[in-house]
Amino acid sequence: MSKFYFSGNEAIAHGLIHGGVRFITGYPGTPSSEIIPAVQSLIKQFSLKAFADWSINEKVAYEIAYGACLANIKSAVTMKQVGLNVAMDPFMNSAYVGTVAGFVVISVDDPGPHSSQTEQDSRFMAMAAKIPVLDPSTVEEAYEFAQKAIELSEKFSIPVMLRSTTRISHGRAIVDIKDFESSNTIQPHFKSSKDWSKQLSRFAATPKQRLELHRLLNEKIEKIAAQNKPKLFFNGEILVLSSGAVFAYIYELIEEYGLQDKITLCKLDIPYPLSKEKFNFIEKFNRIISVEETYPVIELQLDTEGRRNGLVPKQGEITPEVCEEILEKLGLIKNRKTLQIPPLKRPSLCPGCAHRAALFSVKKIFGKKAIYAGDIGCYTLALNFEATDTVLNMGASVSFGFAFSKAFELGNKKQDVISIIGDSTFFHSGIPPLIDAVHYRVPFLLLILDNQTVAMTGNQKTLSTPHDFLGQPLKTVSIEDIVKSLGVNFIKVVDPYDFQNSLNTLKEAKEFLKKNNEPAVIVFRHLCINTKQGLQNNPKIPVKIEKELCKGCMICIKEFECPAIVFDDEEKKANIDKTLCISCGFCINVCPTKAITLI
């Protein structure tokens, strides 16, 4: 054993590899994105024969990893909670079909939510799919449970979910890790086509056979529930049932406030499936309360108090402060000890970000009256300078472009509609709605902001990356080739730093849309300045603000919002913060009085 200071995601990666997993796919999404890079480091470090890389979206990632498990390789797929929605089809179906080698579905939830559209609970989805779920309470358990999940999956031939949350995945702790050599065994995978056992009644089941598979799934779930044992701590008359990070908070608060003789705390490593018979001991307690994130999974299965009677808030992260509030409502504490955390500063696009430049140009040509349908990516932050009106989920910008344009057409009105999507989101789920828009001849402008990386989640590779993490060559996929192949007739590629060309191209697109009933596409391509190469390649155009020319209109602050331009409230003038400015020089185009100039 060796000790390492790991994040929860690094711990999960080590747990998977130590559990014998050798095939891992996923789609990046905070707070899950660090698992695959950590697995890739292990593959490199130990020269493992394994596959670990990103897929085009979560559904594809799920199907590839699940397919590998049917080919007898222990496998795993990683995603964030909203990614699980995208993978829901194979997720539900794979529960029926079951597994050959072990298969773990890692879904990382974001209660709060800190960086997501929803704070949905993946455990609830697991319950809907009849897939058992493990819910680690600490970083150490994240390591341990990744291995337990693979064991459980192998034992019952069923996909098993490992559900983590932001606090576990991004938390850090010292973890005891097994020495690698002792567990470097790999499940044999197919060596010849003879190894494939044609189990048509499972792998290609007819609806009638699916009924039988459902019966078998129910049997597996009942067996897992029957062996799912709770862990009890302390000795009070109130029973609190919990799992995940919340368990750890309550445990600490019980010790801190000396409530060991008031509360019995019940930890559920596997919050689904639970058997009511196994838990009939709970009847002896005065009160039975489930405190869990974020939906009532334990509460519904064991019919306890919790969210449904308002004791536990129905939304929001269950922080230590919220746990204190619950203990206060139970009359167990009076003066709370935890500190309130002050709200964080509003996030904005990085200084010099090319997305900002592109959207500034778009607003110059299309103005405030256009409808801007945004999407999931850094560019969602264009909300701050009013270049985004809607954000729903991955790819919805293109569907909304279709919807808004068609809705106005039905009212006999021509409306400028701009859909804004990133390169990775376009590949993920922007292509199908664009096909529909071409087919139904719907006019709107689609902007693909191509920074050739998945920037928001930590600069993961995209389909334009020419090599994998081991340096092996990959075939790059061209956005414009895809767009052309769908039948789009107006397709232009522009560098957003080239202000004049951007304006001209946008004007051209506007004219095209006036005359034609079909979508137009502009790819704004500029390598993300948050990558080493992107920063190196960026122009070096240092700027200053001529004080006498600055009228204090704040256009550069409100309509452009580069964090490196700050406003001096006393002087009533703008200033360049040299510590943040990357000298991209684009803001020279922004100031109406030409106060921003070259140094």
Ligand code: SF4
């Ligand atoms: S630098 Fe230009 S845009 Fe910014 S406040 Fe001064 S005058 Fe306005």
Ligand code: SF4
């Ligand atoms: S040059 Fe202007 S736009 Fe670019 S980073 Fe500096 S202040 Fe921001």
